[in-house]
Amino acid sequence: MIAGIISVAIFFDWWFRRGHVASVPLFVLLSLIIWYGILRMILIWVNYFAIKKPKRIEPEKGLKVAIFTTSSPGEPLSMFDKTLEACANITYPHTTYLLDDTQDPRYREIAEKHGAVWLELVGLPGAKAGKVNKALQMIDEDFVLILDPDHIPFPNFLDEVLGYFKDEKVGFVQVSQAYYNQYRSFTAKGAAEQTYTFYGPTMMGMYGHGTSVAIGANCTFRKKALESIGGHGIGLAEDLITSIRLHAAGWKSVFRPIVVSRGLVPEDFGSFCKQQLKWSRGVFEVLFTEWPRLYKKLTGWQKISYLAISTYYMVGITTFLYVAIPFLYFWAGWLPANMEFSEFLLKGTPLVVIAILIYLYVQHWLSHPPTERGLHWRGMILKFAMWPVFFLGAMLAVVNADIPYIPTAKKAVKGLSPYTRPLIFQVILFIFTLAYVIYDRLYVVSEGVLVLTSQKVWGMFAFAFVSIIMVIGGIYAAYESRDLDPEEPWTKVDLKKIKTEKNIKTYEK
Numbered sequence: 001m002i003a004g005i006i007s008v009a010i011f012f013d014w015w016f017r018r019g020h021v022a023s024v025p026l027f028v029l030l031s032l033i034i035w036y037g038i039l040r041m042i043l044i045w046v047n048y049f050a051i052k053k054p055k056r057i058e059p060e061k062g063l064k065v066a067i068f069t070t071s072s073p074g075e076p077l078s079m080f081d082k083t084l085e086a087c088a089n090i091t092y093p094h095t096t097y098l099l100d101d102t103q104d105p106r107y108r109e110i111a112e113k114h115g116a117v118w119l120e121l122v123g124l125p126g127a128k129a130g131k132v133n134k135a136l137q138m139i140d141e142d143f144v145l146i147l148d149p150d151h152i153p154f155p156n157f158l159d160e161v162l163g164y165f166k167d168e169k170v171g172f173v174q175v176s177q178a179y180y181n182q183y184r185s186f187t188a189k190g191a192a193e194q195t196y197t198f199y200g201p202t203m204m205g206m207y208g209h210g211t212s213v214a215i216g217a218n219c220t221f222r223k224k225a226l227e228s229i230g231g232h233g234i235g236l237a238e239d240l241i242t243s244i245r246l247h248a249a250g251w252k253s254v255f256r257p258i259v260v261s262r263g264l265v266p267e268d269f270g271s272f273c274k275q276q277l278k279w280s281r282g283v284f285e286v287l288f289t290e291w292p293r294l295y296k297k298l299t300g301w302q303k304i305s306y307l308a309i310s311t312y313y314m315v316g317i318t319t320f321l322y323v324a325i326p327f328l329y330f331w332a333g334w335l336p337a338n339m340e341f342s343e344f345l346l347k348g349t350p351l352v353v354i355a356i357l358i359y360l361y362v363q364h365w366l367s368h369p370p371t372e373r374g375l376h377w378r379g380m381i382l383k384f385a386m387w388p389v390f391f392l393g394a395m396l397a398v399v400n401a402d403i404p405y406i407p408t409a410k411k412a413v414k415g416l417s418p419y420t421r422p423l424i425f426q427v428i429l430f431i432f433t434l435a436y437v438i439y440d441r442l443y444v445v446s447e448g449v450l451v452l453t454s455q456k457v458w459g460m461f462a463f464a465f466v467s468i469i470m471v472i473g474g475i476y477a478a479y480e481s482r483d484l485d486p487e488e489p490w491t492k493v494d495l496k497k498i499k500t501e502k503n504i505k506t507y508e509k
Helices: 002-015 024-048 077-088 105-113 127-136 162-166 186-196 198-208 223-228 238-248 269-297 300-310 312-332 341-365 377-385 387-398 418-443 447-482 501-508
Strands: 065-071 095-100 117-120 143-146 170-175 219-222 252-256
Touching: 002 024, 002 341, 024 198, 024 300, 024 312, 024 341, 065 077, 065 127, 077 095, 077 105, 095 105, 095 127, 105 117, 127 143, 127 223, 127 238, 143 223, 162 170, 170 223, 170 238, 186 198, 186 269, 186 377, 186 447, 198 252, 198 341, 219 223, 223 238, 238 252, 238 269, 238 300, 269 300, 269 312, 269 387, 269 418, 269 447, 300 312, 312 387, 312 418, 312 447, 341 447, 377 447, 387 418, 418 447
Parallel strands: 065 095, 065 143, 095 117, 170 252
Antiparallel strands: 143 219, 170 219
């Protein structure tokens, strides 16, 4: 990390040279693109310095514990059969509640089949959070595990989290999220890869800084903590809203990097885009409303952490600018910087190499290293290909436009997503621009101009080609979804074969 900071300083010194500025406004935009990413990378490095793993604490006996899972119209009944059966197998005594608004009697039957309490909660505002808050008023348990219906918990789940509540100041305990359907497609694998380091070294660092956050599933709350903030937060990013309110109220959080359940990631490109649009729109609620309001009640790192999280999807705007700059040069002659592309590579390569080495090194702290190690290139491709979605989410946040809370599809949806169109347009525009420039330089431009502009033109094309490679990967993921047959991957999970001892040993090691 010291080498990384030195490489950043060297790159900074080279980047901000007066001779590099061709157009002040465009150079500022280009600098924002580059240094937004570098600044976030430095914050992650600082976060890694605080990596901390809590020791396992044996839970007290006799705690009153509830498990909440919610059902919505259109969700597969067979998925609830599997999840509720798995909940019944959890060894620590508890009561499972199905918070149901389907108005379908079969969901009550499936709940009663597995000994769960069925609560019909129809027409409540706030979607999932609204049902949770209503159910909190109807139970007398002191601790509540909120479990998404697609997550299959292991029998030892509660045994691995309840011990931390011996500290009366702990408001919630979050564990890792892992998945059982990532084999299904390029999209599913890439979506899973995007979570590996977050549910490992990133969250461990946040825990070390006292700011591990609650995620939508696999989080166990102290009921009194939720009641102290008026219940579970409501919004598209209700988990993040709940986290920041609890931290502002003085509650502590624990992150335990252990896999004690597995769930679903979106299998098709369209479903993944809709999920990311919901999240990108939702986190800006924290930036515009919760963060300013609660700023004074947060610790120093909590302020930084929530600001970083709530501005994560600004990457949609910076990527849009990154994509646009080469085309502005080719079609309007607007040049942001006087830099040789070869020198840019020379100065930037050490920073990139060190960043990759750090990324690989911190994989020592992945929640399940045997299956999660790697460069995670599919995840990087999907993240870049999401730029139109992230950009749309940011624009909807600026104009304060509402989008409905729709649960992520639990089965693959066949077809080509409309979110693919901006990516296809980008590739077509690149090919058309390349053809135009080649024709112009072969038959129009003079020999002198060719020599003088050669480095700039082909350097800018190289700059643009990097994004095209990533976008083509996203288009591939989208086209793969056209022929992806829907299946119910939870039916392939054999609850009798779930082994927990290996997970604990891996965690302790």
